[in-house]
Amino acid sequence: MYKQIHHVSLEVKKLKRARAFYEKVLKFEVCPDRPDFDFEGIWYTLGNTQLHLIVNPSFSPEDQPTLNSRSAHFAVRVESIDELISMLEKAGCTYLDKPASKTGWHQVFVQDPDGNIIEFNA
Numbered sequence: 001m002y003k004q005i006h007h008v009s010l011e012v013k014k015l016k017r018a019r020a021f022y023e024k025v026l027k028f029e030v031c032p033d034r035p036d037f038d039f040e041g042i043w044y045t046l047g048n049t050q051l052h053l054i055v056n057p058s059f060s061p062e063d064q065p066t067l068n069s070r071s072a073h074f075a076v077r078v079e080s081i082d083e084l085i086s087m088l089e090k091a092g093c094t095y096l097d098k099p100a101s102k103t104g105w106h107q108v109f110v111q112d113p114d115g116n117i118i119e120f121n122a
Contacts, residue, residue: 064111080122106122
């Protein structure tokens with residue numbers, strides 16, 4: 001019955017700031033299929049899945065948790081965790097590195113400028 005997760009949606013406060021992070025730091029590719037909604041946002045293609053950023057002017061990034069691996073997050077499988085870490089370090093991003101996770105995967109957690117947590121693993 002279920003095929004896959006189609007998309008994950010995150011709230012952001014400032015689209016320009018979010019786009020700088022997702023496009024310049026993480027190198028996510030913009031999905032051109034986003035309809036002309038009556039609210040700001042952007043979609044990204046991640047393999048067979050999409051990430052939808054939706055601008056919510058009343059969103060409070062201050063209410064987001066501090067960077068940790070137990071708070072709500074979504075995970076992206078990467079081909080090279082070393083390449084990801086290099087990109088994060090080059091951009092001056094703080095990240096949580098768990099190379100010996102009990103999952104058996106090397107996990108890296110990072111927060112976007114609005115405090116949303118993303119796990120990368122390989």
